[in-house]
Amino acid sequence: KVLITGGASGIGAACAAAFAAAGATVTVADLTAQGARKVAEPLGGIAVGVDLADPSFDAAALAADMDVIVNNAGIQHVSPVEDFPEEKFRLILALMLEAPFRLVRAALPHMYAGQWGRIVNISSVHGLRASAFKSAYVAAKHGLEGLSKTIALEGGPRGVTSNTICPAYVRTPPGGKAGRRPGTSPRHRGIRGDREDHAHRARRQAPHRALGGGRTGRLPVQPSDVLREWLVLQPRRRLVGKVTRLAALSGAA
Numbered sequence: 001k002v003l004i005t006g007g008a009s010g011i012g013a014a015c016a017a018a019f020a021a022a023g024a025t026v027t028v029a030d031l032t033a034q035g036a037r038k039v040a041e042p043l044g045g046i047a048v049g050v051d052l053a054d055p056s057f058d059a060a061a062l063a064a065d066m067d068v069i070v071n072n073a074g075i076q077h078v079s080p081v082e083d084f085p086e087e088k089f090r091l092i093l094a095l096m097l098e099a100p101f102r103l104v105r106a107a108l109p110h111m112y113a114g115q116w117g118r119i120v121n122i123s124s125v126h127g128l129r130a131s132a133f134k135s136a137y138v139a140a141k142h143g144l145e146g147l148s149k150t151i152a153l154e155g156g157p158r159g160v161t162s163n164t165i166c167p168a169y170v171r172t173p174p175g176g177k178a179g180r181r182p183g184t185s186p187r188h189r190g191i192r193g194d195r196e197d198h199a200h201r202a203r204r205q206a207p208h209r210a211l212g213g214g215r216t217g218r219l220p221v222q223p224s225d226v227l228r229e230w231l232v233l234q235p236r237r238r239l240v241g242k243v244t245r246l247a248a249l250s251g252a253a
Helices: 009-020 033-043 059-063 086-114 135-158 200-204 221-231
Strands: 002-005 028-032 046-049 068-071 115-123 158-168 243-246
Touching: 002 009, 002 086, 009 028, 009 033, 009 068, 028 033, 033 046, 046 158, 068 086, 086 115, 086 135, 086 158, 115 135, 135 158
Parallel strands: 002 028, 002 068, 028 046, 068 115, 115 158, 158 243
Antiparallel strands: none
């Protein structure tokens, strides 16, 4: 059984399709049940509408019997720190850091009982380095990296692995052209009235480069590329605490 959060589109939908193709029973969780159903029903999966930022959501009901959890749900908000709304900061950390903690916490007893479990955290290059005007997103992704490594240390000896994948720009609603939401999409919500995000300006003005200084190749990457990177690593059964930097298909970013 596999739980995928933020599964109604983009990376989450690609993960659901890949796991279903491998024979897993997928539960697609998203903010709206309608969006989750569009992905889950063709795959023979289960759709759940849930607000993961709501502290009252039932983590045990959602995750207690899961063998694999893919923590993917996330949003973006772009603003200078001095202007960043406190409620938006809290929302992003609740959704992208606290919710993964609660879901994994609920699932671990079942995984430990079976001496097998997989935690896949979809992080970002922003989990490895900072970017101006994205304080909440960067803080949440850095926190997710630390949480994943802690789970890996605790769970590895008991058959549970925890790893993160850190994509560069991916063709998804928060980082692409589709599904923009005012105030959350970096291309829609600009800096100080400018409707274009600084990162997109920088991408036009300078070559794309990996963190190590090399070119990242094709950007943005496709959602299906992200899970493929994790699947490549699975034969290494004892792999825990891995941070996979993904730019295009090279893994170089």
